Amino acid sequence: MKQDLVLQTKIGREYVLEKFLKSIGKKGKIKEPCSVRLSGMNREEFEKLWREKAQALQIDVCWVDPHMKLTDFRLFATDMDSTFLNLETLDEMAAFVGKGDEVSRITELTMQGKIRNYAESLTARVKLMAGVDASVVDRLIKFHIKPNPGAESLVSALKKAGIPMLLVSGGFSCVTNVVKERYGFTHVISNELEIKDGKLTGRVTGPFGTPIIDGRGKISYVSAYALQHGIELNELITMGDGSNDIPMLEAAGLSIAWHAKPAVRPHAKYAFDFAPLSGLLALFNQ
Template sequence: MNLILQGLTTDRNAIDRIAALAHAERIVPIHANAFRCEGVQRSDEIKARVDAECLAAQLDYTFIDGTRKLADFKLVAMDMDSTLITIECIDEIADMQGLKPQVAEITEAAMRGEIEFRESLARRVALLKGLDASALQRVYDERLKLSLGAEKMLTAIQAAGLKTLLVSGGFTFFTDRMKARLGLDFTHSNVLEIENGKLTGRVTGVVVDADEKKATVERVCEELGISTKQAIVMGDGANDLKMMGISGLSVAFRAKPVVRAQADVALNFVGLDGVLPLLS
């Protein structure tokens, strides 16, 4: 068992102290701010102590089988909003309508698992009725930014031959553009209905909720001829848990507590490229 410690900055004294808590046999630098503590012990008590120390030092930690490598995986599946990108697109669209607080409140409740996703989506999209469709392009141009480390992570996994899937409870307007911009292999998301240049307040077709996200990962894996255990799945909200649950490695990125608690990996401080030292 290895313990990977990483941060945006690191204090070697803190690394040494945390490694000692886990009775590491040796510490191997991966890069300037990531370290592999090899031959560690893992128990609930040790994990709790490591968790507290890492939080204080603003470090991410992962206990992981030392034999696991990036080559073991064939697919990386990602949520979009607040995972691959920094924003919740629907909240920013709503801001164009002066309704961001109302919509954001529903979004947060849904991501925490307090409201069923289909209901939350219908309620939020209904509030957008009548908004000029040009607002979507404004959100893309003015507000959409990739999450920290996203491009570095994608470059590395694509170079290693892994396929990529962007599966989102958001909208095709944005996932289509992300696919073209980043060279992604597969995307699946909701379709906003537009009539006469304005949003109708409805989505059309299959709703991409938690069950559909899971089914999409299964479909893409079947198409690629691989097991879902050969997929790395990244997300931040409760509607990502089902697809994360069938993966070989689940990654909670800047995630809600309910998601962090169930994921194999939680990245709270480093970027999306923080997955790479885990499998080096």
């Protein structure tokens, strides 16, 4: 099957796409957020001659079904930290109290897949926060919750298409519930950060004391929601950046490794290293 070539880069860098199109002798209409679709391209020739130059110019390259539409899909699920939001919430809270280096070191190793047991990693990181005043959570929510570029446009398009949105996070309900309400997610699944007497106890569990939500927990929740609503996994879109997102990236009909760790990219249908969250919409011919 002939495929279209979708080229994307960061919002506001249309001039980069124009420069690249000129260099390969092609013309195309640059659309929001910052993308262009080319039909009739020779894939083998492009990959051989132009892929590396596109990468050097910070342009994402995606080969897509020219007939694929957003309405082909019926469910959307995304990770929160460093995917929908532009931060790792636990790392940020730890930085407030001088424990940032200790916690972020474990986070990075976990997201890269070098620490493979997510539950053990999260338990170790939260334990470092024992005794910290719970006001760090309020501070995070009040001043630091900010979505990544393109979030609002993506959410708007999904709502318009009537596609339920799941926020699937290894983070904490005290944050995910706020994000759910602010951006209109349909449902959320995340872990519970234990707080007693106004302090973090250093303990974490899954919802209602269940096992911690890890990669298997994420896809189990998404699969259960899909089954309950008569949705096939090939009608699912997922986005994530870390190793604990791999199971739901692999299972979905369409998946995006969004600004992801190198070990994660091969497990998704597409990898966006530069495009905004709304770059997902450029993959659809509509």
